[in-house]
Amino acid sequence: MIKGAIVGLGKMGLSHAAILGAQPDAEMVAVCDASSLVLNAFKKYSQVKTYSDYKEMMNKEPLDFVLIATPTRFHYPMVKLALERGLHVFCEKPFSLTVSEGEELVRLADEKGVFNQVGYHNHFIGTFRELKRLLQSRVLGDLVHFSGEAYGPVVVKEKVGTWRSKSEEGGGCLYDYASHVINLIQEIIARPVKASGTQLKRIFSKSVEDAVYGTLILENGLSGILSVNWSDETYRKMSTSITVQGKNGKIICDATEIKIYLNEPVEKEGLDKGWTIKYITDLAIPVDFYLRGEEYSAQIDNFIDCIKQKKQTDYNSFEQGLCTDKVIELIIADYKKQ
Amino acid sequence: MDKVLFGDNQFFAVNHASDEKARAQSIRFKEDSAIINVIDQAIDLGINTFMCTTHDRIGNICDHMRANPLRYKDFNIYPCMPYAHKYANAVTELGIMGTIKQYVPGNVFGTFAKGGFAFISKDFKSLMELLIDAEMKMFRGIKTPVIFIQNVLVDLILGLKMFEVFKEYDAYIRKKYNAEPGYITMNMPALLDALNSVGIENPIICSSINKIGFRMSGGIEVYEKYLKEKEFRPVAMQVLAAGALRPEQATEYLGRFPKIESVLFGASSKSHIEETKSLIETHCK
Structure with missing residues (x-):
């Protein structure tokens, strides 16, 4: 044991x-x-x-x-x-x-x-695994753009908070919410090497950002956008998604489904021209004990x-976690520069 | 319990297969009257039990029922507590103590006037009872013969192996509300063993039961074995496996387990309610 x-x-x-x-x-x-x-x-x-x-x-x-x-x-x-x-x-x-x-x-x-x-934990969700596999299999051809998004209702009113409302302690939407999206982008598409046009917006919190918007440029030259907001009451719980656009179509992926649109079919994957939707019911990783997901x-x-x-x-790995921390530093540096 | 229990996920933007569908539902059920209309259709089709989470908006539905006692005189609600996201979001923002301060009725220090914080941090039973009472407030005057704890809490207690908590919950629900305690879980076999181990016999357990083993943790084989061999009162949920199964297939599978006492399902249109109800009644006798 x-x-x-x-x-x-x-x-x-x-x-x-x-x-x-x-x-x-x-x-x-x-x-x-x-x-x-x-x-x-x-x-x-x-x-x-x-x-x-x-x-x-x-x-x-x-x-x-x-x-x-x-x-x-x-x-x-x-x-x-x-x-x-x-x-x-x-x-x-x-x-x-x-x-x-x-x-x-x-x-x-x-x-x-x-x-x-x-x-x-998003890397243990079957849909995001499938997205990574499909991109490695190049079903979208050359990539053109990506967007990484997460929205949820964590801070929806002005009030006194905990350590999550202090940026020096790792609070705020960037550390808490956006880190998940950055980590997904880094592992599924490629590692970000530059941030630009960063906006850290306060909505209800007094000393931290409640939303993070900006552009990320990846090591392979691809650019895309980050759009994250933890003060969005239109979501019942945290909802994270990655959209990738390529010359052969587009994939929209979240924790419950992966929607694939192809201009031309990809036979080795059994994917037709047009829309194919795959659900988490077919992609979930089986577990012996279930709590929250x-x-x-x-x-x-x-x-x-x-x-x-x-x-x-x-x-x-720690090294992958560190890579996300480095991107967070790039984003903060870009914001301070403006 | 009735064979058919009408659920509430469709009203509160819970959709296990699609966030987009969930949003469409939240738009459709923006007004409480839209929810009441669907419940009324279910009643007209002969459904008499509504199993619902203790969401704030259920309070409004209960107000409507109290205002129209004749219309709802045969109607039961099976509350499922707590509405977990409310607490989960609060814990992220306020911490555990902050959440207790926010949701325990009155002032925490007033409620536990004698010992203040030292008291509250030891007397979990009283704390649990206060939280149950707070959640149950909205149902006053409405028949609630079965009261469930939600899976996130049941499975947390189960994993932490704090089985005595189940015993305290069980006793309180019987004593204070004269109701049968129920347990929602994603880990049915493990839960039944745990409940039996603290002397809770023949419990009502609501769990996913579907042909493809979706959210049946530990595997479909052990679920089927328990459904055939063990003594408990199963309620089947997620029978359509988040839409992966057609109602016909789904209910035919349930029919293989005569022990299943009730089937929980939610639907937003009269024709869907009618179709699913009739399939359940055909296959699960």
Whole structure:
């Protein structure tokens, strides 16, 4: 049995804890959080050991891995200590607040030879996997343009918030929402190398942006747009989509369906001229335990499997998480320049 | 329970196959009267149970029912709590304590006057009861013989292995509301084992049941085994697998499991309601 612990029991941490609890190859032996409310619930209702100090937990417990789901500004010291202890680490997104810290962690993970993963769960959604596969198979021919979008109703009123309303702690729509879209673009199409025309707009928040708009230029020269807004009440929950336009047509992909329009058929893929729609019902990755979406379990299964098989992940390595952090820095620099 | 339970996803822009269809639904059901019209059509077709989430707008539907007691005298609502996105978005924005402060009725410190925060952070049972009461407020005066907890919460508790929480929920629903507790889950076999382990026997469990195994975690084989061999009261949902199955195929499959007590489905047009209801009644006897 692979033994692990969770640091940070907010929305994601609790969800990871439940998924780990149901994982047949892993045992969650301890949890750590600053809130006595949450720790008391674990003390009362579960067998798991509770800690309020992650250092003490990492010192005392015989762990194989830790899962870190704290506010972003804590990622660096916590991941660093875990790596120094030789533990495998799953870290929530975004990976780090500064590129220099992120680079140090990537180097350290590499030196220690431990398995590492960042929580960009969209890569475990079957439709986005299918989009990547279709682009690699060049069904659209030469690419012309892309747009990466995400909308949702996180901040829909003016009020006092948590760490998510402080940019220096990794709050704001860019770190929280746009990072998902940037990461999808970087892994599915190509890595962004330049940002331009960036607009960071405040709608309700006092000190962070609620929307991110701008252009990204990728390493292969392709340009496209980023359009992300977490103050959009027309969406019931976060809705992320990628649209790619090529000389042979267009693909629109979100978490529930992938819509393909081709000017000319692509026989090797069995795709006709005109529209083809594929649904998540056919593309979902099967999981043994479901909470909020197959992707949340599938990413944990992948991490545990990497530890078991002793292989580094193809999805969401620290290095890939760092790449997203670098693009976030490019976007901020572009905005400040204006 | 009735054989046919009418669901509410179509009214609140929940569509597991398409965000675009979901938006079209949210436009169509902008006015509460549009929802009431469809419910009335379902009633005229002989459907007497509405299974719905504790969405704010359901409160308005309940107001309408209370104002027209004769029209709805035989009508039951099975509430499903909580409306998770409300809390999930609040936790992202306000944190866990902030969310409790926002949704526990009255002032938290007033509610738990004696011990203040120290008390609330230990007495989870009272906290749960307060939150249940807050969610149930909108249904006062309406028959709610079965009260469900939503899958996101059931499956969270299940994964955390905090099974005693189910026991406390079960006892409170029976005692305070004189109703049968129900559980919605995406992990039916694991949940039934968990409920049995804390002495909850023959529970009402609502889970995905469809021919292609969509959202049947752990695999379709173990679901079928449980449907054939175990003692519980299954309610089938997602029977059309988000539109991947035709109603005829879907209900024929359900017919293979006589234990299925009820089938939950949602539809927006009279002809769809009529067709699905009649298929369920033909295949699931």
